[in-house]
Ligand SMILES: Nc1ncnc2c1ncn2[C@@H]1O[C@H](COP(=O)(O)OP(=O)(O)OP(=O)(O)O)[C@@H](O)[C@H]1O
Ligand SMILES: [Cu+]
């Protein structure tokens with residue numbers, strides 16, 4: 001049977017109670033009958049079930065010629081324990097309580113960490129518990145209730161007012177509002193209609209919908225979020241390497257200091273062998289750097305869980321640490337700053353002719369601009385005609401044979417060797433200044449018209465960018481679109497710098513350029529075609545799209561398609577990382593101050609620490625570090641509109 005740290009703590013604690021009573025009774029000169037034997041037996045059990053793992057780890061480290069925190073715990077407890085056995089056999093005073101209490105106190109820190117871990121995962125468990133138990137699924141022409149695990153991709157599901165959406169899917173019929181706060185952190189219900197995606201475990205408002213299941217079981221968004229947060233919580237932050245390094249130097253140094261303490265007290269000051277030994281043991285115990293070991297993981301655990309509740313998924317500790325150094329945020333334009341749903345606003349030239357040619361060519365394109373043109377054609381009841389030799393020219397447009405003539409639709413980069421009227425050029429510039437993307441439609445080496453397409457900024461973009469600028473960050477827009485359009489949109493949302501007319505493949509290169517200038521860059525994109533840019537940046541922030549959050553290239557995934565998530569990600573990461581630094585500082589300071597006291601430097605003013613008091617002080621430092629991490633739950637984060645239930 002393997003005991004948990006919490007169990008080991010309680011067993012040791014209960015067993016140590018007789019020794020506690022004896023310690024408290026000491027000033028009254030009361031001696032527990034048979035105390036030595038009671039202490040021997042209880043301490044032996046405590047050593048066997050609670051201290052042994054520390055000893056084993058210390059021995060394993062010793063064999064590899066290294067030392068760790070357990071080396072200190074093991075040495076301290078072993079010295080006190082074996083000396084006491086020797087003392088008992090030779091009729092001297094015993095110090096079993098030192099060995100016992102130090103073990104209890106070290107375990108207190110470990111047990112607290114375990115408890116915190118359990119709570120964090122049960123909070124995640126609660127998130128999973130939000131799932132519906134069953135679903136009303138269409139089977140053999142009728143909607144019937146089936147258990148959740150029998151729902152399959154493609155099933156048609158009926159959701160009534162107030163019910164939970166069982167799995168992820170796409171609405172086929174009905175209009176409703178959904179409370180998605182449990183997944184996205186957004187407290188305002190979201191309107192949903194046919195064609196929109198729904199997320200499993202969200203709560204239906206007062207409409208009735210029928211939707212088609214697209215993701216079930218472990219593929220659902222909620223399952224993915226839980227998975228991601230779990231991984232993040234057990235991940236490593238680079239600053240931890242520093243902790244390990246400190247421990248590596250620290251432990252041998254402490255052992256030497258302990259030996260010096262013993263020698264000085266015994267040989268030079270003339271203390272008894274036992275007194276000198278106790279000073280040395282106190283030094284070893286108070287130096288135990290377990291608070292140092294708790295500083296990073298506990299803060300990481302709270303920080304990542306907290307951010308997940310706000311719809312910001314930070315993949316690991318390394319990302320969290322990187323984010324706190326960021327000084328530049330680069331945004332993709334389409335779909336990131338803008339809504340990503342471009343609409344045709346103006347047509348220059350013969351509208352029917354221009355749209356017919358444009359739509360015929362765009363039919364084979366997957367570009368968002370193509371979708372806008374096709375929507376417009378459909379609205380005007382213009383049907384595309386078949387073209388041949390279709391060719392997509394990346395970052396420029398499309399070309400094809402239209403009625404045996406070469407036709408193209410695209411940016412001004414395609415305007416080589418073609419005739420264009422001065423009037424068209426002027427109109428194009430004008431439209432671009434209105435933040436509209438101009439697409440030229442050419443036929444047989446002549447521009448026959450323009451299509452102006454607008455993609456408006458999201459309402460939240462300006463606020464988010466202002467917040468980022470308030471925090472002293474430089475904001476940059478990166479786009480394949482025309483310079484004038486890019487500037488018009490940048491001005492609208494307050495972006496500092498524009499890098500326009502960038503070929504899709506060069507986006508990563510542009511980020512590299514900024515990095516070469518010494519900038520620490522975060523790139524925000526939709527994760528669909530900006531994977532290279534996302535992975536080149538120091539931190540890649542991928543905007544969630546629909547129900548898919550398994551975006552590999554981003555270090556951070558925003559569940560909501562909203563730039564305010566970037567601000568939150570930044571704030572939480574900074575706060576968590578600062579907390580880690582504060583924790584480390586306290587853990588270190590505490591050892592620096594504690595060791596001289598334990599070594600008896602203040603004995604001349606009558607101030608000394610017995611090993612068990614040193615153990616108590618050490619436990620106190622662990623407890624304060626854990627509490628400090630928990631306080632992250634209460635830290636204020638910008639834009640947090642709901643009162644969050646803290647994760648303990
Ligand atoms: N299928 C297309 N139809 C019409 N024009 C196109 C097409 N593909 C590209 N273009 C032209 O090339 C330009 C650059 O395209 P690209 O895909 O690189 O960037 P974008 O989607 O406009 O902007 P962003 O980089 O912000 O996503 C577009 O602005 C447009 O003028
Ligand atoms: Cu410790």
Ligand SMILES: [Mg+2]
Pocket residue numbers: 334480
């Ligand atoms: Mg694009």
